[in-house]
Amino acid sequence: MGNNQRDGICFSIDERRRKAGGRASGWFARVLGAALLLAAFGLYGGGQPAAALPLMGHLFGNANYGDGTPDVGVQLYVSKVGEAVNTFAATDEAGNWDAGALPPGEYNIFYSVVVGEGTARTSTLLSSEAVQLSSGEEKNVLTTLSGPHPQGQVRAMVRTAEGFGKGFLELSPPDVEFSSDFLDPNHKEWFSVPEGAYTITAGSGVLDDQRKTISVPVTNGRVSSVSIQLDPLPISAGVSAHGEQQLLGWLNQQRAQWGLPAGVSSVPFWSDACAAHDIYGVENDVLEHPEAHARAGSPGGAWAGQHSILAFGDGWGPESNPWNDAPIHLNQLMTPNLLYVGIDDTRNYQCMTTWPGFTRPEAPLGTIWTYPGDGTREFPPAEDAQEQPTVPGKEVGIEGVAGRELFVYEQGPDSTDTPTIISASLRSAGGPTAVRWVDKESDVGGYLTGGIIIPVKPLKPFTTYTASVTLAPMTSFSAPGVVPETTHGWTFTTGKENPNGSWFESPEAAASTRREVGAHYGHGRVIVVGRNFKPGQVVLRLHAVKGRQRSRNGALLARARANSHGKFVARFRWPRVRVAFRVYQGGRFTPWIYTPSRRRSRPR
Numbered sequence: 112m113g114n115n116q117r118d119g120i121c122f123s124i125d126e127r128r129r130k131a132g133g134r135a136s137g138w139f140a141r142v143l144g145a146a147l148l149l150a151a152f153g154l155y156g157g158g159q160p161a162a163a164l165p166l167m168g169h170l171f172g173n174a175n176y177g178d179g180t181p182d183v184g185v186q187l188y189v190s191k192v193g194e195a196v197n198t199f200a201a202t203d204e205a206g207n208w209d210a211g212a213l214p215p216g217e218y219n220i221f222y223s224v225v226v227g228e229g230t231a232r233t234s235t236l237l238s239s240e241a242v243q244l245s246s247g248e249e250k251n252v253l254t255t256l257s258g259p260h261p262q263g264q265v266r267a268m269v270r271t272a273e274g275f276g277k278g279f280l281e282l283s284p285p286d287v288e289f290s291s292d293f294l295d296p297n298h299k300e301w302f303s304v305p306e307g308a309y310t311i312t313a314g315s316g317v318l319d320d321q322r323k324t325i326s327v328p329v330t331n332g333r334v335s336s337v338s339i340q341l342d343p344l345p346i347s348a349g350v351s352a353h354g355e356q357q358l359l360g361w362l363n364q365q366r367a368q369w370g371l372p373a374g375v376s377s378v379p380f381w382s383d384a385c386a387a388h389d390i391y392g393v394e395n396d397v398l399e400h401p402e403a404h405a406r407a408g409s410p411g412g413a414w415a416g417q418h419s420i421l422a423f424g425d426g427w428g429p430e431s432n433p434w435n436d437a438p439i440h441l442n443q444l445m446t447p448n449l450l451y452v453g454i455d456d457t458r459n460y461q462c463m464t465t466w467p468g469f470t471r472p473e474a475p476l477g478t479i480w481t482y483p484g485d486g487t488r489e490f491p492p493a494e495d496a497q498e499q500p501t502v503p504g505k506e507v508g509i510e511g512v513a514g515r516e517l518f519v520y521e522q523g524p525d526s527t528d529t530p531t532i533i534s535a536s537l538r539s540a541g542g543p544t545a546v547r548w549v550d551k552e553s554d555v556g557g558y559l560t561g562g563i564i565i566p567v568k569p570l571k572p573f574t575t576y577t578a579s580v581t582l583a584p585m586t587s588f589s590a591p592g593v594v595p596e597t598t599h600g601w602t603f604t605t606g607k608e609n610p611n612g613s614w615f616e617s618p619e620a621a622a623s624t625r626r627e628v629g630a631h632y633g634h635g636r637v638i639v640v641g642r643n644f645k646p647g648q649v650v651l652r653l654h655a656v657k658g659r660q661r662s663r664n665g666a667l668l669a670r671a672r673a674n675s676h677g678k679f680v681a682r683f684r685w686p687r688v689r690v691a692f693r694v695y696q697g698g699r700f701t702p703w704i705y706t707p708s709r710r711r712s713r714p715r
Contacts, residue, residue: 165214165215166215166247167213167246168212168213168214168215168244168245168246168247168248168249169211169213169248169249170210170211170213170218170244171207171208171209171249171250171251171252172207172208172250172252172253172254173202173205173206173207173208173251173252173253173254174202174206174208174222174254174255174256175206175255176255176256176257176260177255177256177257180332181202181204181206181207181332182202182206182256182260182261182331182332183202183203183204183206183261183263183264183332183334184202184262184332185201185202185206185208185222185223185224185237185256185261186199186200186201186222186223186225186234186261187199187200187201187202187208187210187220187221187222188220188221188223189210189213189218189219189220189221190218190219190221191214191216191217192216192217193216194216196213196214196216198210198211198213204334215244215246215248216243216244217241217242217243217244218242218243219239219241220239220240220241220242220254221236221238221239222236222237222238222239223235223236224237224258224260224261224262225261225262225303226261226262226305227305237256237257237258237259238254238256238257238258240252240254259331260331260332261303261332262303262304262305262331262332263306263329263331263333263335264301264302264303264333264334265282265301265302265309265311265329265334265335265337266299266335266336267299267300267301267302267311267313267336267337267338267339268298268299268336268337268338268339269298269300269313269315269338269341270298270338270339270340270341271298271315271320271341272315272320272321272340272341272343273315273318273319273378273381273451275451275470276315276318276470277298277315278298278313278314278315278318278320279313279314279315279316280311280312280313281311281313282302282304282309282310282311283310283312284309304329305329305331306329306330306331307328307329308326308328309326309328309329310324310326310327311324311325311327311337311339312324313341314341315341317466317467318467319343319344319380319381319384319411319414319415319467320341320342320343320344321341321342321343321344321345322341323339323341323342325337325339343380343384343411344409344413344414345409345410345411346383346384346386346387346410346411346412347387347390347407347412350383350386350387350390351383352383352385352386352453353386353455353457354427355377355379355454355455356377357427358427358454358455358456358463359375359376359377359452359454361427361428361429361432362432362444362452362454364429364430365430365431365432368430368487369445369482369483369484369487370480370481370482370483370484370486371445371447371482371484372447372448372449372471372480374450375449375450375451375468376450376451376452377451377452377453378451378452378453378468380411380453381415381451381452381453381464381467381468382452382453382454382455383411383453383455384411384412384414384415384453385415385419385453385454385455385462385464386455386457386462387409387411388412388413388415388416388419388421389455389457389458389460389461389462390412391406391407391408391409391412391416392421392423393457393458394406394407395407396667397665397666397667398421398422398460398652398665399416399664399665400416400417400419400421401416401417402416415462415464416462418464418466418467419453419463419464419465420434420443420444420462420465421460421461422434422440422460422461423459423461423695424459424650424695424696424697424699425459425696426456426459426461430615431614431615432444433461434498436494436495436496436497436498436612436613436614436699437497438494438498438503438516438563439498439501439502439503439555439563441518442518442558442559442560442561443466444463445482445518445561446469446520446560446561447471447480447520447522448470448471448473449465449468449469449471450468450469450470450471451464451467451468451470452464452465452468469526469560473526474522475522476522476523476594477521477522477594477595477597478522479519479520479522479582479597480519480520480521480561481517481518481519481520481578481599481601482517482518482520482561483517483603484603485601485602486601486602486603487603487604488603488604488606489604489605489606489607490515490603490604490605490606491515491605491606491609491614491615492514492515492569492570492571492574492606492608492609493512493515493569493608493609493610493611494512494513494514494515494516494569494612495511495512495513495611495612495613496516496612497699497700501554501555503516503549503565504516504565506549506553506554506555507548507549507565508547509547509565511612512569512611512625513566513567513568513569513612514537514544514565514566514567514568514570515566515569515570515605516563516564516565516566517537517563517564517565517566517578518563519532519561519562519563519564519580519599520560520562521561521582521585521594521597522594523585523587523592523594524585524587524590524592524593525589525590528585529550529551529559529560529562530550530551530561530562530582531550531551531552531562531583531585532550532562532564532580532581532582532583533582533583533596534581535548535564535579535580535581536578536579536580537566537576537577537579538576539571539574539575539576539577540574540575541574544566544567544568544570544576545566545567545568546564546565546567547564547565547567548562548563548564548565549563550562550563562582564578564580569612570605571605572605572606572607572608573604573605573606573607574604575602575604576602576603576604577600577601578600578602578603579598579599579600580598580599581596581597582596582597582598582599584596611626613697625643626641626642626643626644626694627641627643628641628694628701628703629641630703630705632687632705635684635685636683636684637682637683637685637690638680638681638682639669639671639680639681639682639683639692639694639703639705640679640680641677641678641679641680641681641694642677643677644673644677644678644679644694644696645673645677645696645697646673646674646675646677647672647696648670648671648672648673649670649671649672649673649679649681649695649696650667650669650670650694650695650696651667651669651670651671651681651683651693651694652665652666652667652668652693652695653665653666653690653691653692654692654693654702655691668681668692669681669682669683673696685705687707688707689705689706690704690705691703691704692704692705
């Protein structure tokens with residue numbers, strides 16, 4: 112229906128004039144205002160009345176075929192004769208259509224349908240007619256059609272197992288050439304296709320959902336409605352997550368502590384899938400994302416492995432997590448728009464989903480978050496980054512213990528945007544500190560959700576630092592909006608000294624030197640000796656990056672225990688050939704290469 116609108120005229124009198132003129136001035140203003148208002152409507156001084164705007168009419172109707180059967184999907188083109196006024200409409204299941212509010216006049220209505228398949232589809236005109244629409248008229252047009260019927264419609268609704276997120280629909284046979292990569296926000300999609308038998312396959316892309324296929328018969332001119340509920344990918348019977356709610360609480364506590372949005376929720380069957388993948392690691396003695404071994408594998412566990420950050424060793428605590436010394440992994444864990452996770456800690460294997468849970472509502476364009484946040488305290492000053500397949504510092508020439516790495520996130524036009532760093536600086540009262548950085552333009556950019564600033568040397572303990580970063584403009588082909596070049600500054604204060612670069616270091620560890628590893632050969636075994644480790648278990652795993660050993664990368668070689676002095680001895684069977692391995696303890700690893708030659712083996 113049309114909207115009745117009223118022209119408005121607003122007058123204002125300068126406050127200073129009102130005060131100066133007193134009551135007489137106010138009376139004159141009121142009389143003048145009234146006269147102008149009457150004149151505007153042609154009611155004063157013998158003026159001619161203004162032409163009244165015509166009322167809009169309303170054009171609607173019903174179209175059916177000769178047998179009285181209504182069809183959905185008949186297309187209408189409504190055009191006003193002699194003027195550039197036109198609109199489109201289509202019939203619903205009852206044959207009804209509505210062209211909405213239109214100005215009075217003569218209109219031509221053209222009825223057409225789409226016939227054919229794939230690229231051979233064409234629009235066929237069924238009939239046309241002229242109608243007269245008067246001012247304020249409710250015009251109901253009844254039409255009988257003849258000719259081909261319109262194609263049928265498939266209206267599909269899909270619900271993910273999670274109850275949120277988007278997915279895809281595929282309609283086959285393939286030559287129909289209809290697919291939808293993303294459902295609309297209401298989880299609905301529709302296809303217009305020729306009469307026939309079809310199948311619809313639904314899925315959810317990155318979510319933990321099993322694809323489902325159903326059959327759909329389609330009749331020309333009719334609607335076939337289907338509803339599809341997706342189920343989680345299966346895992347082994349009896350598998351469930353360990354410590355889900357406690358780990359989730361610690362995650363939110365740490366995000367809030369360092370100035371990132373908390374309120375992250377768990378998806379229980381994501382956590383169960385993480386547990387399935389951790390059990391896969393336990394049963395096969397590997398730490399890897401894909402499930403390449405048949406033993407203890409499952410579709411749900413494989414999904415978790417491919418969409419999670421993983422660790423082996425010391426687990427969670429109120430102020431620590433398995434990835435505190437793994438900056439690329441921690442960069443994902445602290446991502447501001449992380450809202451849902453699956454999380455598990457089973458027998459020293461840790462798993463937490465990241466990418467599927469980046470669904471927090473978008474913040475205003477240009478919003479910047481940092482890790483650590485502005486004004487935070489007790490930030491460990493040093494870091495010896497330990498993670499696979501690489502560490503950020505290696506890309507910019509930083510090896511070993513350096514300053515604790517800082518993260519910068521920015522809300523761009525698209526939810527997947529990550530910032531590009533133009534420049535960065537860090538300084539304390541004692542002067543500037545040299546920094547380097549990596550971002551989406553770097554080789555590790557595909558793993559990152561934010562930029563990383565790396566102090567070249569360890570920071571000073573109990574010192575307040577001021578950081579500054581300039582970020583490049585952000586635009587997107589898939590979303591509106593532009594974020595201009597931005598400079599952002601913040602401060603944070605470091606905590607106690609940690610010279611070995613671990614997140615937490617006891618006084619004994621802080622006083623000791625770096626971990627040491629050596630290896631020699633004897634009696635068909637590689638004998639590994641380690642020093643300066645924490646008392647407790649250590650694990651040796653193969654680390655082959657090429658050659659025939661690559662398929663066994665991550666395989667367990669040996670377990671040992673470091674004594675109260677931090678020393679351990681481990682042995683594993685191996686031919687007298689070169690072998691690369693890593694010694695894991697406390698979520699960190701020490702790499703080593705044994706080379707059977709006159710030269711001593713060396714660190715990697």
